[in-house]
Amino acid sequence: MPPTSNPTLRQRRFGAELRKLRERAGLTATGAAELLGVNQARVSMIETGRTPLSADKVRSMANVYACSDDRLIDALAAMTGRRTRGWWEEYREYLPAGLADLAELEHHAAGLRVALSLHIPALLQTTDHARAMLQQAVPPFQPYELEHRLSYRIKRQAVLHGPTPLPYTALLHEAALRMQYGGPSIARSQLARLLEMSEQNNITVRVIPFTSADFPGNGQSFDYAIGQVPQLDTVQLDTHHGGCEFLDAEAQLEKYRTVLNRMESCALGPVESRKFIEDIMQGL
Structure with missing residues (x-):
């Protein structure tokens, strides 16, 4: 999915919650990028809400970050994809x-x-x-x-x-x-x-x-x-x-x-x- 130039509050919040998961795991953006197989710039784009993700990718990141809160993971997975055109x-x-x-x-x-x-x-x-x-x-x-x-x-x-x-x-x-x-x-x-x-x-x-x-x-x-x-x-x-x-x-x-x-x-x-x-x- 192409990056978003002007993320909405919902997209920014989604990225911020993924950043919190990474920080709780004690990982730097560079360290997380290595484990995820992407570059550090992509991790930054994700955490600022500018890069949409699939639900599967969110679950993969949660696994890397050792997050075991299934309800939170499900809620974040439901926030994935392009923004709602309401x-x-x-x-x-x-x-x-x-x-x-x-x-x-x-x-x-x-x-x-x-x-x-x-x-x-x-x-x-x-x-x-x-x-x-x-x-x-x-x-x-x-x-x-x-x-x-x-x-x-x-x-x-x-x-x-x-x-x-x-x-x-x-x-x-x-x-x-x-x-x-x-x-x-x-x-x-x-x-x-x-x-x-x-x-x-x-x-x-x-x-x-x-x-x-x-x-x-x-x-x-x-x-x-x-x-x-x-x-x-x-x-x-x-x-x-x-x-x-x-x-x-x-x-x-x-x-x-x-x-x-x-x-x-x-x-x-x-x-x-x-x-x-x-x-x-x-x-x-």
Whole structure:
């Protein structure tokens, strides 16, 4: 397979995981190349996600690296080949690359856990609510930019529907429910959508009220994409310039798992949360 000039996040992550296996085996890139029967430059290309591999080649490398984690090997083998030409590829020309990477990450995830303090999750937003939020961008988007971002955001929601919808848990602070982007009418419709979506079997919405005394951290919002194995989990943070930051170091993943667990421990249950949302909606 020919090399890839601009690897996606998924391809870079694939290469990075193979590099981790090599390093755990105590091998240098040169030493690994000798054992694999290739040159060192090819190993570097593989580990930066620029050279696609077959599943058999991944299993061969895992054997050379003495990796005995069959679940991890299977998950890496499933990431091989050319990149998926999903709907998000058409947006790479118009939006920051990280946004297309985020849609691809969600497409391949085994589940999502999100935590938000001031916003409704993008995957649960109405079109009117999303438009109202995007119109507050600084600097403001040009009309065509806004429409690209809006259509991209709505298309991302497809992962929550269909024959195999993604398991999805949203932890929302009360402040996010009380923000009235676009005015009371749009806010009311948005809360009604939130209630409707929370009734789906794959979606759990839990609210952290102002009265919670155990809210952890500084209220940072983030998405936690669950991989096919824990080693392939990914945290996504929004950046001030409108892009995405992705974290996958073991210590980082453990930190955000802990934050999510603490947030769940101080959140209302799903039924109580729906009643809480209903009360706010009726007050608008």
